[in-house]
Amino acid sequence: MTGNKRTRAGANALLLAVALAAWAAGSGAESLSPSPGPATSAAEGGEDFPVPFNPLPKTITPCRACHGPEKDFKINWTREEALRVHTNIRLHHGGVRVWCLDCHSAEKRNYLLPLSDGKPITFEHSYELCGKCHGTKYRDWRNGIHGKRTGYWNGPKTYHLCTQCHNPHRPRFRPIKPKPPPKRPRSPVEASTKH
Amino acid sequence: MVKSAFLASAAKRLVTGPRTYYLWVGLLLVVALTGLAAYSRQVTTGLVVTGLTSYVPWGLYIGNFTFLVGVAAAAVLLIIPAYIYDFGPIKEIVIIGEALAVSALIMVLLFVTADMGRPDRLWHLVPGWGILNLPSSLLGWDIVVVNGYLFLNLFIPGYLLYKAYQMKEPNKSFIIPFILLSIPWAVSIHTVTAFIYNGLASRPFWNASILAPRFLASAFCSGPALIILVYQIIRKYTKFHVKDEALFTIAEIICYAMAINLFLLGAEFFKELYSDTHHLSPLKYLYNGLHGKHALVPWIRTALCFNLIAFLIFLVPATRKNFKTLNIACVMIIIGIWIEKGMGLIVPGFIPAPLGEVWEYSPSPVEILVTLGIWATGMLVFTMILKIIIPIETGDFTKEGGTSSA
Amino acid sequence: MSRRKDDAASPSGNDQQTGSGTADDPKAAGGLEKKAGVSRRRFLAGTAGLFGMITVSSCSWDEFFQQNFRRMTREEIDQTLARLQAQYKAKYGKDFVVGAEGPIDGTLFGYALDIQRCIGCRRCVYACVEENNQSRDPQIQYIRVLRFRDGNMDFEESDLYYDPDRVPQEGYYYLPVQCQHCENAPCTKVCPVQATWKEPDGIVVVDYNWCIGCRYCMAACPYMGRWFNWADPVIPAEELNTRTHYLGNRPRFRNIVEKCTFCIQRVRKGRYPACVEVCPVGARKFGNLLDPASEVSRILRDKRVFRLKEELNTQPKFYYFFGL
Numbered sequence: 001m002t003g004n005k006r007t008r009a010g011a012n013a014l015l016l017a018v019a020l021a022a023w024a025a026g027s028g029a030e031s032l033s034p035s036p037g038p039a040t041s042a043a044e045g046g047e048d049f050p051v052p053f054n055p056l057p058k059t060i061t062p063c064r065a066c067h068g069p070e071k072d073f074k075i076n077w078t079r080e081e082a083l084r085v086h087t088n089i090r091l092h093h094g095g096v097r098v099w100c101l102d103c104h105s106a107e108k109r110n111y112l113l114p115l116s117d118g119k120p121i122t123f124e125h126s127y128e129l130c131g132k133c134h135g136t137k138y139r140d141w142r143n144g145i146h147g148k149r150t151g152y153w154n155g156p157k158t159y160h161l162c163t164q165c166h167n168p169h170r171p172r173f174r175p176i177k178p179k180p181p182p183k184r185p186r187s188p189v190e191a192s193t194k195h
Numbered sequence: 196m197v198k199s200a201f202l203a204s205a206a207k208r209l210v211t212g213p214r215t216y217y218l219w220v221g222l223l224l225v226v227a228l229t230g231l232a233a234y235s236r237q238v239t240t241g242l243v244v245t246g247l248t249s250y251v252p253w254g255l256y257i258g259n260f261t262f263l264v265g266v267a268a269a270a271v272l273l274i275i276p277a278y279i280y281d282f283g284p285i286k287e288i289v290i291i292g293e294a295l296a297v298s299a300l301i302m303v304l305l306f307v308t309a310d311m312g313r314p315d316r317l318w319h320l321v322p323g324w325g326i327l328n329l330p331s332s333l334l335g336w337d338i339v340v341v342n343g344y345l346f347l348n349l350f351i352p353g354y355l356l357y358k359a360y361q362m363k364e365p366n367k368s369f370i371i372p373f374i375l376l377s378i379p380w381a382v383s384i385h386t387v388t389a390f391i392y393n394g395l396a397s398r399p400f401w402n403a404s405i406l407a408p409r410f411l412a413s414a415f416c417s418g419p420a421l422i423i424l425v426y427q428i429i430r431k432y433t434k435f436h437v438k439d440e441a442l443f444t445i446a447e448i449i450c451y452a453m454a455i456n457l458f459l460l461g462a463e464f465f466k467e468l469y470s471d472t473h474h475l476s477p478l479k480y481l482y483n484g485l486h487g488k489h490a491l492v493p494w495i496r497t498a499l500c501f502n503l504i505a506f507l508i509f510l511v512p513a514t515r516k517n518f519k520t521l522n523i524a525c526v527m528i529i530i531g532i533w534i535e536k537g538m539g540l541i542v543p544g545f546i547p548a549p550l551g552e553v554w555e556y557s558p559s560p561v562e563i564l565v566t567l568g569i570w571a572t573g574m575l576v577f578t579m580i581l582k583i584i585i586p587i588e589t590g591d592f593t594k595e596g597g598t599s600s601a
Numbered sequence: 602m603s604r605r606k607d608d609a610a611s612p613s614g615n616d617q618q619t620g621s622g623t624a625d626d627p628k629a630a631g632g633l634e635k636k637a638g639v640s641r642r643r644f645l646a647g648t649a650g651l652f653g654m655i656t657v658s659s660c661s662w663d664e665f666f667q668q669n670f671r672r673m674t675r676e677e678i679d680q681t682l683a684r685l686q687a688q689y690k691a692k693y694g695k696d697f698v699v700g701a702e703g704p705i706d707g708t709l710f711g712y713a714l715d716i717q718r719c720i721g722c723r724r725c726v727y728a729c730v731e732e733n734n735q736s737r738d739p740q741i742q743y744i745r746v747l748r749f750r751d752g753n754m755d756f757e758e759s760d761l762y763y764d765p766d767r768v769p770q771e772g773y774y775y776l777p778v779q780c781q782h783c784e785n786a787p788c789t790k791v792c793p794v795q796a797t798w799k800e801p802d803g804i805v806v807v808d809y810n811w812c813i814g815c816r817y818c819m820a821a822c823p824y825m826g827r828w829f830n831w832a833d834p835v836i837p838a839e840e841l842n843t844r845t846h847y848l849g850n851r852p853r854f855r856n857i858v859e860k861c862t863f864c865i866q867r868v869r870k871g872r873y874p875a876c877v878e879v880c881p882v883g884a885r886k887f888g889n890l891l892d893p894a895s896e897v898s899r900i901l902r903d904k905r906v907f908r909l910k911e912e913l914n915t916q917p918k919f920y921y922f923f924g925l
Contacts, residue, residue, distance in 0.1 A: 240832060241830070241831055241832035241833060241855035241856050242814075242829070242831050242832075242855075242856055243739060243831035243832035243855075247831070248831075249819070249825065249828060249829060252816040252819045252820060252829060253816065253820060307815075310815065310816075311813055311814050311815055312812075312813065312814015312815070312816070312829070312830075312855070312856030312857060313812065313813045313814040313856050313857065314813075315665070316794075316811070316812075316813045316814075317813070319669075319794040319796070319811060319813055320793060320794055320813070325669075325794060326669055326672075326794050326795045327793065327794070328792055328793050328794060328795045331790045331791070332790070332791050332792060332793040332817070333791065334791065334793040334815060334817050335793040335794075338793065391817075392820075394791070395787065395791070395820055395821050396787065396823065396913045396914075397787060397820070397821055397822060397823035397913065398820065473755075473757070476757065486757075544820070545820070547756075547757055548825060549756070549822070549823045549824060549825055549910075550745060550747060550756050550759070550761070550778060550824070550825050551747075551755070551756030551757040551758070551759050552761060553757075
């Protein structure tokens, strides 16, 4: 009986790992440009601005399939260098300072840690959590200074969420391949510039 | 009736002449037509057939344009005193100076047109029908002053010669105001041309107030030097007489002008070298090369040497009054100024580009052919004008009709 | 395909564009090969004798005598737009929309670029080329991305042609330069025929049908913001953007000057310029300087900004800022 349960848990973990890998790749630095979904409106500090749904794959949300009070997994409060299950995640957020449970709610795995109001934050509103540490960035993002918006400069815009550009586990952008340089102008003179 | 008789007999003079005349005109026609063929290629393909690029959008055409505006201005400035003070030796050569100015102006207009991407839209420049952007565009002003100057230089000698042809005295109170007007006008065409470049803050090489004075000074070298050579040719092949004294006087003027030109160049050198800012780069490129690019260096150094040697020749009375050395100096000065004020002025203005790229320019074969073609056309015009006016001046061609050939 | 730029705002288009930079390159090269045929055909059509400049773009009398855009009446503009649409249809076999939307009241466009965030990937360069129907050969690219060594801002030391495997590179930073849409524009001042001017919303535009091709504006511009069509532009037909504006991205022809218009065909309809939307790091910001709540206005208030060559008093409306 126990063995059976363990197998199922293992299968779930595997499924989750695959899903997470897809997510991490999708929101990682390799594809810097995110894929916003339909815009919704979220009240934020009295200010209305449109926010797209978080592009998390549907498969990722039932974290509670593994993590939860009714499950075997115990909450591990100690920091470890290597993640035993989520091996695809290479955590490098704020150097080594940030650990899983600094963001993820330990008890409610489908949510992120709450703000002072105690209400856990959904993945769709992850930027609220990001703003806890990155206050000035958060302010700039809300003002349209940081981050990216598309749409209308005088109308509806699509905001790109923090995690759409930054992989939350490895927020720093990774270098990408640049588009080709311009052709040097045609000229009878031997083609070369400075240096 | 008199007019048509004048035109008919003038036309007859143009097509008759000695064998050397036919050879000369034939040669010019061939070069001009080759230029026209090259130009038609430029028109149908685009300016891509030139050596110009986004980095250096002006080149050989505009360089020649600038040089020739100087020639046109100087040709008249030189002879104005003759009108005013009735200085004998120079007076007889006044009209030929104006003919030179007219020819130079025609070349000026042709060079500007050749440089234009869309000559079919020339009418856009006509005030009223099109828009001439005055007062803010210096190119707009240049079009005004060059065309006005062309009119003056056609009208004044035209009037005087026509009177001479009719064997009447010109009405002085009628023509003197025009002559007086042409003095500031001659200064203005070259000043405005200098201002075309001078006004561009994006190009530090040109954005120095010394540019306009330098333009005038160098114009007083190249224009008169050309005149000295032309007069010697004319007096060799025609009955038209020019006294040596007149040529030596012109040579003296060149000497002063070159002294001023060299002084202004020195002032420019000092300012740039001593302050040693980024504005030094174009000058560095021109005289010494920049980032390994030095296409203009041999040219400008040649120009500098020629100008210096010619200056010394003009300075020493013995060499100035010896036609052998005088002619060598004249040729040197013409070449020297042509380099200095042509490619040597235009191209470094663009190097380095405002965003730092050092991209060199050299004219393409099409550009060179068109340029030669325009020069040939100018010389053709000049020959034609001389063919008519010299006999009038010498009294061979009047309405009573002498028919000796030029 | 021609609507691609408008669609680029949608997720999938964007993702592909940025996700597969490498895969894009061969495609672009393939596109360029096709243009040879187009060019020959047009060359034959255009070679109509010595003074065939009237035929430069299969010209009609209407086109030849077309007035300066700012002098046209409403009807004349409508006629011109209709004629251009017919002309483009005949030439490219596509239905073009040539608009002439005027400025929106109360707008003065401004641009801000986060110099600390730009990674020099040149996505903006190519998005701009496609949106604005720039010639692929001879190549015209309104945006130049310059690479500087850290600690140096000397243009002569900068590199336009950098081509590493990955950007950003250690020890370098990047400075994209395009038309700065100066309030005190040296280029419009010098034009002998007023073929270029500053619109009421601050965009510096060119009337391609009025430009005489003298290139004085190119000599006057301190930012290399102006480009000349040295030959007939070549654009693969399938890459043409058919949503155009008379003063913006409508197809051009040889021997006239063109430039960045802040994507006038987009921004006059409220949309962001193409370069803003494509930037993978969100370094490019655009908006109304007269609106205190706009992104650019906030940047000018909250951030430290600079403009290129302030000493020339060109008063660009293109700001560089330090976003970090």
